[in-house]
Amino acid sequence: MDKPAIDLGVFLQPRSVAVIGASDKPGSWGSFMMGGLAGWRYPGTIYPVNRRAGTVSGHPAFPDVRDIPGEVDLAVMAVPEAFVEETIRACGEKGIRGMSIITAGFGEAVRGGRERELAFARLAHGYGMRLLGPNISGTFNLQAGFNAAASPAEHLYPTKLAAVCQGGFAFYDLLAAGSFRKMGVGRFVHTGNECDLTVTDFLEYFGADPEVPAILTYLETIRDGERFLEVARRVTRMKPVIAFKAGRSAGAARAAQSHTGALAGRAEVFAGFLRQAGVITVPTMDVMLPLAHALVEHPPLKGPRIGIVTIGGSWGVALADALEEEGLCVPELSAGLQERLRALDMPPRASTRNPIDLGAAGMVSLSDQRQTLGRVLLESGEVDALVVHGLGRPGRITETRSEDWKAFQRFEKWTIRQFVDLERETGLPVLIGAHFAPWESQVVWDLNEKGIRVHNRLDEIARVLAGLLQDGRRGPGG
Numbered sequence: 001m002d003k004p005a006i007d008l009g010v011f012l013q014p015r016s017v018a019v020i021g022a023s024d025k026p027g028s029w030g031s032f033m034m035g036g037l038a039g040w041r042y043p044g045t046i047y048p049v050n051r052r053a054g055t056v057s058g059h060p061a062f063p064d065v066r067d068i069p070g071e072v073d074l075a076v077m078a079v080p081e082a083f084v085e086e087t088i089r090a091c092g093e094k095g096i097r098g099m100s101i102i103t104a105g106f107g108e109a110v111r112g113g114r115e116r117e118l119a120f121a122r123l124a125h126g127y128g129m130r131l132l133g134p135n136i137s138g139t140f141n142l143q144a145g146f147n148a149a150a151s152p153a154e155h156l157y158p159t160k161l162a163a164v165c166q167g168g169f170a171f172y173d174l175l176a177a178g179s180f181r182k183m184g185v186g187r188f189v190h191t192g193n194e195c196d197l198t199v200t201d202f203l204e205y206f207g208a209d210p211e212v213p214a215i216l217t218y219l220e221t222i223r224d225g226e227r228f229l230e231v232a233r234r235v236t237r238m239k240p241v242i243a244f245k246a247g248r249s250a251g252a253a254r255a256a257q258s259h260t261g262a263l264a265g266r267a268e269v270f271a272g273f274l275r276q277a278g279v280i281t282v283p284t285m286d287v288m289l290p291l292a293h294a295l296v297e298h299p300p301l302k303g304p305r306i307g308i309v310t311i312g313g314s315w316g317v318a319l320a321d322a323l324e325e326e327g328l329c330v331p332e333l334s335a336g337l338q339e340r341l342r343a344l345d346m347p348p349r350a351s352t353r354n355p356i357d358l359g360a361a362g363m364v365s366l367s368d369q370r371q372t373l374g375r376v377l378l379e380s381g382e383v384d385a386l387v388v389h390g391l392g393r394p395g396r397i398t399e400t401r402s403e404d405w406k407a408f409q410r411f412e413k414w415t416i417r418q419f420v421d422l423e424r425e426t427g428l429p430v431l432i433g434a435h436f437a438p439w440e441s442q443v444v445w446d447l448n449e450k451g452i453r454v455h456n457r458l459d460e461i462a463r464v465l466a467g468l469l470q471d472g473r474r475g476p477g478g
Helices: 029-039 081-094 113-126 169-179 199-207 225-236 250-260 267-276 285-297 313-325 335-342 359-365 369-378 403-426 442-449 458-474
Strands: 016-020 045-049 074-077 098-101 130-132 138-141 146-149 162-165 187-190 215-219 241-245 306-310 385-389 430-433
Touching: 016 029, 016 081, 029 045, 029 138, 029 146, 074 081, 081 098, 081 113, 113 130, 162 199, 169 187, 169 285, 199 215, 199 225, 215 285, 225 241, 225 267, 241 267, 241 285, 285 458, 306 313, 306 369, 313 385, 313 458, 335 369, 369 385, 369 403, 385 403, 385 458, 403 430, 403 442, 430 458
Parallel strands: 016 045, 016 074, 074 098, 098 130, 162 187, 162 215, 215 241, 306 385, 385 430
Antiparallel strands: 138 146, 138 187
16 A cells, blocks of 8 residues: 655644643543643644543543544554554544654564564555554654644754654753753754654655754664665755664664664664765764764864964863864964964963963953954964863853953953854864863853853864764765
């Protein structure tokens, strides 16, 4: 039987949602779904379905989905495994087009589970319905006020980025951490065991959405390699796709099979396959969000040469290591360029070879020459990007802080903004680094609130720049 053609927007912007297994019981999946919808003030109609409850979260509840008087675009199923088949049948009879199956305990858990999942899909197709899952945690579209997912509303920071993942909760952790740094995704789909709809389907869907500038994906396997390759090549001609491939080691591959029932495959084969598709790969999950934001917020990186300006020599050395370990280079600047930098009244002890180490006093003594230093370096033709590292001292403003301390914080913020302004002026990437996260430094917190990124890990800076370079070299179709 052919798979029914439906608009996948039903999973991300439905006009009405039936939550089957809706509950007010804390910790239940039915309560997670109802709470998510309430947390983002979903503008559509919510129909809780519960055989024993008269109301759920203040909404009238129905004992059976077929008892709902209005049309239902999407069903979200959070019922015990034994009731999945009859619930699919009831939703099909109701005329529902899309169903998210939260319920687990199939291909990832028991022998014969995959066959049951595929039978669910065939049953749904007979009614013209498509399935997402099973073993998922939901979907959301924050621009539409729709959150039928397990992540608390306060941990979601809406952006135009989109994500489609075969796993859910680890990505929610990334979103929660990212929200404190004004990072996040606005559209999210968890595909789980993929008995019907797959990562490829939503990669294609987000690829065709002009409002989505970049796509993130967490992969454990690819169900249809030929179709994925065709879709990914087409999408990556239009926008970047960032992927983290899990299950690379033998132990992780075994874990992936018990997580989503995925056969992970050999790491080197997957890596080559994703390169052919034009997908930008990352070595760790936690760099996915920073890289995705960098790809849409910074100009392209056209070459591997990175200039470093720092007030701490040891940080400069460590950053140079991190950059070169990612395939970038920290070139020694030419004698002529070093002379031009020296002419800016740099402190005698300052190093101009690259990294340019000014020392803490040097950053202050340069006064109005700081931006000129960055401009001379970026316009020299000897570097392709600049990293400024070491500003953003620790500590938050309190009643006991002196006026001198507050004045120095203002100086640091002003200095960082001067360097950031050079990115627009020169068209070359400028990244700011500090050792401290927003909650550890008032400077970083204030800049973060204004939308200025400050990276607090050297490996993140290096991997973001490596990803920017990979994107710049990717070209059409990889």
